[in-house]
Amino acid sequence: MAKITFLNPEFFWLFLLIPLAIVWLVLKKNQQSATLKISSIKGFKSSQSFWTKLKPYLSVLRILALSSLIVALARPRTVDISNKTKTTKGIDIVMAVDVSGSMLAKDLKPNRMEALKRVAADFVEERPNDRIGLVVYASEAYTKTPVTSDKAIVEEAIGSIKYDNVLQDGTGIGMGLATAVNRLKDSKAKSKVIILLTDGVNNAGFIEPETAADIAKQYGIKVYTIGIGTNGMAEFPYAIGPNGQFLFQMMKVEIDERLMKSIAQKTDGKYFRATSNDKLAEIYGEINKLETTEIEELKFYDYDEKYRPFVWLAGFLLLLEIGLRNTVYKSFI
Secondary structure, eight states: OOEEEESOGGGGGGGGHHHHHHHHHHHHHHHHOOOOOOSOOHHHHTTOOHHHHHGGGHHHHHHHHHHHHHHHHTOEEEEEEEEEEEEEEOEEEEEEEEOSGGGGOTTSSSOHHHHHHHHHHHHHHTOTTSEEEEEEESSSEEEEEEEESOHHHHHHHHHTOOOOTTSOSSOOHHHHHHHHHHHHTTOOOSEEEEEEEESSOOOSOSSOHHHHHHHHHHTTEEEEEEEESOSSEEEEEEEEOTTSOEEEEEEEOOOOHHHHHHHHHHTTOOEEEEOSHHHHHHHHHHHHHHSOOEEEEEEEEEEEEOOHHHHHHHHHHHHHHHHHHTTTTGGGO
């Protein structure tokens, strides 16, 4: 909706002159009026016409014309503002997610994998100006979604994450990291980030995590590492029952935090430990704040000058006053 503004509002101070102008007109009128002493005006009252009664209000036209000119000098105009944003520093992000069987552990609710999916989807929602991709890994790794600006595709891919029995079970941290690096190495973005999440130790794959970290550093890719899992014991799946459901037993949680810290430190990233659903959400929230995208906001102003009607009104009122004084009221002046 268009908004009315004034380019020169200081001219409104001229309204302080209006009372002085009224006083001046009254004094001038009294000076120009002749006096005649008579015993009674009874015979004149009935002879007053409409125009005679209207004459004292001629000065009002001049005051209104002056007021209209003051408003015109203040330059009223409507302004329609439209905003456009332009990303000046885009970020390409790849989330590398462990989908090994241990991600079904129940120390996070309802399990680690489902808790991650909810938080990761929220993270994507809060990055509208960045491109995001998704890599999943167990003992092997593959790209589930290449780096894209289509958030609907990324969110759908996150929602479809599940324990993948096509991948050989195990935790190939080096495989997941290397695949994520491969997705970003040719990126032209100003910043390139990998969020690497695991709940175990590297025990599979033919690429060492440290080697993959060196490659990430070479390409200027920052790696944030997240170890997911409570401290102590947790319910882990250990077998599949006769009805196809997972069987759980209490087992010790083991995460190679030394390795995760090393990867993060080498690539100028940061290591986090998610021991609960709330902690996991806090971690993604902190990464969201650390990796800010620079946005340039462009505002376009469309002005429509509105002073002309006030000028025309002032001119009309002055001409009306002059016309009446020199025609209808000429004999009175």
